[in-house]
Amino acid sequence: MTIEFQSFFPENAKELNTFLIEVRENYSPPFSDEKQETEIEDLLNRKERAVLVIENKKIIGFVAWKKDDENSDTGVITNEAVQKQQRNRGIGTKLFRIALQKLRSEGYKKVNYVCEDANEIVKHLSKKFDTRIKTEFLDDVRNGKGHKTLVFEKEL
Ligand SMILES: CC(C)(COP(=O)(O)OP(=O)(O)OC[C@H]1O[C@@H](n2cnc3c(N)ncnc32)[C@H](O)[C@@H]1OP(=O)(O)O)[C@@H](O)C(=O)NCCC(=O)NCCS
Numbered sequence: 001m002t003i004e005f006q007s008f009f010p011e012n013a014k015e016l017n018t019f020l021i022e023v024r025e026n027y028s029p030p031f032s033d034e035k036q037e038t039e040i041e042d043l044l045n046r047k048e049r050a051v052l053v054i055e056n057k058k059i060i061g062f063v064a065w066k067k068d069d070e071n072s073d074t075g076v077i078t079n080e081a082v083q084k085q086q087r088n089r090g091i092g093t094k095l096f097r098i099a100l101q102k103l104r105s106e107g108y109k110k111v112n113y114v115c116e117d118a119n120e121i122v123k124h125l126s127k128k129f130d131t132r133i134k135t136e137f138l139d140d141v142r143n144g145k146g147h148k149t150l151v152f153e154k155e156l
Contacts, residue, residue, distance in 0.1 A: 001056050003091070005098060008050035012059070013040055016052070019059045023081045028116045029139075029147070039079060042066065048078060051098050053091055060086045063095040065103055068112065075108035075156075096125055104156045111156055117148035126152050 008016065017040055024031035042048035043064065053061035061082035068074035077099050082091045103111050112134065115122040126133075134153035138146035 003053055003055045003060070005051050005053055005094070008043055008052055008062070008064075010044055012052060013044055015059050016040065016043070016050075016062065019062070019083070020081075023083065026081070026084060028118055039064065042078075049102070050079075051095065051102070053082070053095065055086070061091050061095060063099045065099050065111075067108075071110070073109040075103040075106065075111045077103075077111060077113040092121070092125060093128065096129060100129070100154075100156065108156055110153060112151055112153045114149060114151050117150055123150075129154065 017036070020031060020036050020039070024036065039048070043050055048064050048066040050062050050064035052059050061080075063080040064078045065075050066078055068076050077096075080092060080095055080099070082095070100111065116139070117123075117136070131152045131154040133150050135151045137149055137151070139149040140146050
């Protein structure tokens with residue numbers, strides 16, 4: 001079955017919400033209800049944009065980005081996920097490449113994104129795309145304990 005990449009439209013919100021519920025436990029830390037609601041709201045009010053991966057008329061992945069709150073020349077990749085059974089087929093790499101192209105075409109000069117130090121796959125993808133670690137901090141959203149979190153940055 002071929003896969004397609006298409007921009008997010010408001011009519012996709014309900015299905016994207018279902019997709020996020022399916023994948024949320026794969027995140028480290030797991031996605032909260034609040035973060036999920038904000039993500040969908042930001043997409044609906046166009047603060048955030050996204051590309052969806054469709055296979056067999058079903059969402060199997062997505063990547064989302066928006067403008068950085070502090071630096072107008074910087075974009076932020078806010079989220080990227082691929083359905084568990086569909087991983088390691090190159091979809092995440094393609095999504096990352098698409099997000100960089102979109103950010104570049106929207107005029108951003110830099111991109112950043114955050115992930116936990118424990119996320120070996122994102123670290124691997126970051127190396128592949130030559131993205132450097134800008135800073136590190138301890139995030140205590142999970143169990144009140146500090147988890148090493150990385151902020152990646154790349155010139156576009
Ligand atoms: C991150 C994610 C989107 C990647 O999607 P994907 O479709 O599997 O990505 P790809 O197939 O393009 O690439 C995966 C790469 O990770 C590598 N990989 C897989 N498991 C790995 C591991 N445990 N350690 C290091 N690298 C690993 C693969 O070999 C592949 O690299 P290669 O193309 O150089 O061979 C997917 O893992 C995901 O949805 N994770 C859960 C959500 C998440 O953590 N999102 C990021 C939030 S910051």
